[in-house]
Amino acid sequence: MQFRPVMGFVAILTIAAFLLPASLVAQEKTEGTEMMKKMEMMEMPFGGEADVAFAEALWTEMDGYDSWVLQSDIMPGKSPHGMFIRMYYNIVTLDGVAYHVVVKDNYGGMDVTLDMVKAAPADYLMAITTMVQREAGYDSDNNDWYWVKHAPDGMVAKNDMDMALAGRVAKGMPVGCISCHVNAGGDYLFLND
Numbered sequence: 001m002q003f004r005p006v007m008g009f010v011a012i013l014t015i016a017a018f019l020l021p022a023s024l025v026a027q028e029k030t031e032g033t034e035m036m037k038k039m040e041m042m043e044m045p046f047g048g049e050a051d052v053a054f055a056e057a058l059w060t061e062m063d064g065y066d067s068w069v070l071q072s073d074i075m076p077g078k079s080p081h082g083m084f085i086r087m088y089y090n091i092v093t094l095d096g097v098a099y100h101v102v103v104k105d106n107y108g109g110m111d112v113t114l115d116m117v118k119a120a121p122a123d124y125l126m127a128i129t130t131m132v133q134r135e136a137g138y139d140s141d142n143n144d145w146y147w148v149k150h151a152p153d154g155m156v157a158k159n160d161m162d163m164a165l166a167g168r169v170a171k172g173m174p175v176g177c178i179s180c181h182v183n184a185g186g187d188y189l190f191l192n193d
C-alpha cells in the first residue's frame with residue numbers, strides 16, 4: 001500500500017517526461033509554421049514589382065529634370081552617395097496623380113574636384129536618388145515617402161541582396177534611406193535643415 005502512491009508519482013513523472021518534450025516540439029513546430037505563413041503574407045517594404053514599375057514610370061516622367069526651375073548649385077555633399085551633389089524639386093504627374101518630387105544627383109570619381117564636376121556634370125554623375133511624397137497611408141510611419149535610386153542610364157539600383165532600391169527602402173532596417181533620413185528633422189528632408 002505504501003509504495004503505490006510512489007509508483008503512481010513515478011508513473012506520472014515518466015509520462016510527463018515523455019509527453020512534455022513532445023508537446024513542446026509540437027508547439028514549436030506550429031509556431032514555426034505560423035511564422036512562415038505570416039512572413040509570406042507580409043509584403044516586403046521595397047523592391048517589389050509595383051515599386052519598380054513606379055520607379056520606371058517616374059523615370060520616364062522626370063526626363064529632363066536637369067532643366068527644372070527649382071534646383072540648387074552643384075555643391076559638396078554629406079551623404080554616402082555623392083561627394084558632390086545637386087538637388088532638384090518639381091511636381092510630377094503620374095497616372096493623373098501629382099506628386100512632390102525631390103531629386104538628388106550624386107557626383108563622384110577619382111580625385112574629382114568641384115570645378116571638374118561643374119565643368120562636366122554628366123561625366124561624374126554616379127547615381128540619382130529620388131524621394132516622392134506618395135498618397136496618404138503609403139507609409140504613414142515615414143511621411144509617406146517613396147524612395148528610389150537610379151543609375152544614370154535609368155536602371156533601378158539594387159542592394160547586395162539583389163533587391164531593387166525602390167519603395168519604402170530599407171524600412172525597419174538599421175541602415176538605408178529611411179533610417180538615415182529620419183535624422184532630417186521630422187520631414188525627412190535635409191535640404192531645408
Ligand code: HEC
Nearest residue numbers: 077078079102104129130131147148176177180189190191
Ligand atoms: C547615411 C545617410 C543617408 C542615407 C543612407 C541616404 N541619404 Fe539621402 N541624404 C542624406 C543627406 C545628408 C542629404 C543632404 C544632402 C547631402 O549632403 O548629400 C541627403 C539628401 C537626399 C535627397 C535630397 C533631399 C534632402 O533630403 O535633402 C534625396 C532625394 C535623397 N537624399 C534620397 C535618398 C535615397 C533615395 C536614399 C536611399 C537609396 C538615401 N537618400 C539614403 C543622407 C542619407
